[in-house]
Amino acid sequence: MFTPPRQSPFNFTALPPLTLYVHLPWCVRKCPYCDFNSHALRETLPERRYVDALLSNLDWELPRIGERRVQAIFIGGGTPSLFSGEAIARLLAGIGTRLALQPDPEITLEANPSTVEQRKFSHFRAAGVNRLSIGAQSFNDDCLRRLGRIHGAREVIRAVEAAHAAGFDNLNIDLMFGLPGQDIDGCLQDLRTAVALAPAHISFYQLTIEPHTLFHSQPPILPDEDSICEMQTLGQRLLADHGYNQYEVSAYARARQHCMHNLNYWQFGDYLGIGAGAHGKLSCAVTQSIWRYWNHRQPRQYMERAQRGQTLAGERMLNADDARFEFMLNALRLTQGFELRLFTERTSLSAQALTPKLAALVGRGLLWRSQDECIGATALGRRFLNDLIEHFLPDPNR
Numbered sequence: 001m002f003t004p005p006r007q008s009p010f011n012f013t014a015l016p017p018l019t020l021y022v023h024l025p026w027c028v029r030k031c032p033y034c035d036f037n038s039h040a041l042r043e044t045l046p047e048r049r050y051v052d053a054l055l056s057n058l059d060w061e062l063p064r065i066g067e068r069r070v071q072a073i074f075i076g077g078g079t080p081s082l083f084s085g086e087a088i089a090r091l092l093a094g095i096g097t098r099l100a101l102q103p104d105p106e107i108t109l110e111a112n113p114s115t116v117e118q119r120k121f122s123h124f125r126a127a128g129v130n131r132l133s134i135g136a137q138s139f140n141d142d143c144l145r146r147l148g149r150i151h152g153a154r155e156v157i158r159a160v161e162a163a164h165a166a167g168f169d170n171l172n173i174d175l176m177f178g179l180p181g182q183d184i185d186g187c188l189q190d191l192r193t194a195v196a197l198a199p200a201h202i203s204f205y206q207l208t209i210e211p212h213t214l215f216h217s218q219p220p221i222l223p224d225e226d227s228i229c230e231m232q233t234l235g236q237r238l239l240a241d242h243g244y245n246q247y248e249v250s251a252y253a254r255a256r257q258h259c260m261h262n263l264n265y266w267q268f269g270d271y272l273g274i275g276a277g278a279h280g281k282l283s284c285a286v287t288q289s290i291w292r293y294w295n296h297r298q299p300r301q302y303m304e305r306a307q308r309g310q311t312l313a314g315e316r317m318l319n320a321d322d323a324r325f326e327f328m329l330n331a332l333r334l335t336q337g338f339e340l341r342l343f344t345e346r347t348s349l350s351a352q353a354l355t356p357k358l359a360a361l362v363g364r365g366l367l368w369r370s371q372d373e374c375i376g377a378t379a380l381g382r383r384f385l386n387d388l389i390e391h392f393l394p395d396p397n398r
Helices: 047-065 085-098 121-127 141-146 153-165 184-196 225-241 260-266 299-306 320-331 340-347 351-363 379-383 385-390
Strands: 018-024 069-077 100-111 131-137 171-177 201-206 245-248 251-253 270-275 279-284 289-295 312-317 367-369 374-377
Touching: 018 047, 018 085, 018 260, 047 085, 047 270, 047 279, 047 299, 069 085, 069 260, 085 100, 085 121, 100 121, 100 260, 121 153, 131 153, 153 171, 171 184, 171 225, 184 201, 184 225, 201 225, 225 245, 245 260, 260 270, 260 320, 270 289, 320 340, 320 351, 320 385, 340 351, 351 367, 379 385
Parallel strands: 018 069, 018 270, 069 100, 100 131, 131 171, 171 201
Antiparallel strands: 201 251, 245 251, 270 279, 279 289, 289 312, 367 374
16 A cells, blocks of 8 residues: 655545445456456356455455445446355355445346346345346347347346346346447337336446457447437437436436445545456545555456455555546536535545636536536536546646
8 A cells, every 4th residue: 555645635534435346357258349357257167266365355455444334335247147146145245244334235236138147136136135237238139249248138138027026126227329230219229128127227328449349459330420429319318208317427217226336436435346357446534545456357366366465456546636637537427416515525625726627617618506516517518528527637747
């Protein structure tokens, strides 16, 4: 862990909320668009050894959080539903004996719609998982094939039905738009099918071509920009008409069904990260610091190092400029904006340094500011969100 500077810019009297992210890195097959730390499973899943490594990783992290209470747990990947219900139960039991959890915490697990994994849903529910996120991506077989998915549309529907039957009333469906071979009608039909399945939450986001993916080296033919823009606009309208409130760039939820772990990211909360390639962000009142860290990405290397407390691949201490930028990078994704006092609560910094820049961006129509000191991106600002966020980048000459 970094030694903080003698004169820290931070002055924490209260710390942000804390959540836990757990990364399970294996998939049956790597999707051509995926840039997450995921690895095709080429041998027997070492789930016992990996759960042992996760709990050892957590043991080494405990001194950094003291008695802080964890608000939510998110088990992501990869494909976490490849793991057995027994392994997830052992993982969650181990976490529960090590961390102080708030009563009835949100515990999310990402799942793929394959028939084999559907059979595990009731076991995941019994293990303590109370929120399931199903990676549908589309309900169109041709689109799924072009995306390299190993399931079909019917399997997605059966997976959602199986999740409901297993007792998951807090359920998310992941959908992408702007897919190879997709038109506007196809995009809206995907949304209509998702809405008819009555999930509590829908993630609806544009396919982007990321570096270091197969799609980057072998680009597919995507819909034109005008079509993609119309997919987004009409899709947002359809979701709103069916009671799904957009609370973040790609997140839509029925009343009080927001993803608490992800909301903590966007509100610049703290989170522990355990697992191969997992990232974490922690604030500390003792050292008056904010630091980010990340673990080794390769699962075998991670498991070998976990018992010795050597999972850390790197770390970085934030300065005041970093904290301002990262707060705005996350908070401006929230469609309802944020109260300006949240900036000070989560960074311990005065908002005074932001005032001139906020005023200028309000004047340009990119931000709105209410009388009760709420800040948010306007429709124009959301349309050019990346450009808007660049205004808060640290000055390289400072």
